[in-house]
Amino acid sequence: MFDFGFIYALIPIAPFAVGGLAIWTTHKRKTLQLELDIAKARAMERPPVNDRLEERVRTLERIITDGRSRDDLSQQIEDLRTKQLS
Known part of the structure; x- marks a missing residue:
């Protein structure tokens, strides 16, 4: 039998x-x-934007979507390279 004294x-x-x-x-x-x-505050923070990188990506997107010739494309890429070095 169960002991109720414990209860x-x-x-x-x-x-x-x-x-x-x-x-x-x-x-x-x-x-x-x-x-x-804390999670909400971190979500509200915008990571720092690298403007130069963003500009290069936009330029590359424009070059790719443009219907120009291959020589013109090569020239534009070279222009980007020289611009990067300066």
Whole structure:
């Protein structure tokens, strides 16, 4: 048969367990909220843009989509190279 004396011994401990659980859940909720705020702040930050690289990519996209001859394309690439060196 089951001994109910053990259950009666746990009754005085129950308020402490419930209080500890309440404190832990409050702490956990605050921690998760702070992590969420940090993640939102990081998402709002824009990574630094390398303007020179962005300009080169735009130029290459324009050259590729342009319907010009192969010689003209070679000249434009050489112009980019000399511009990069200066």
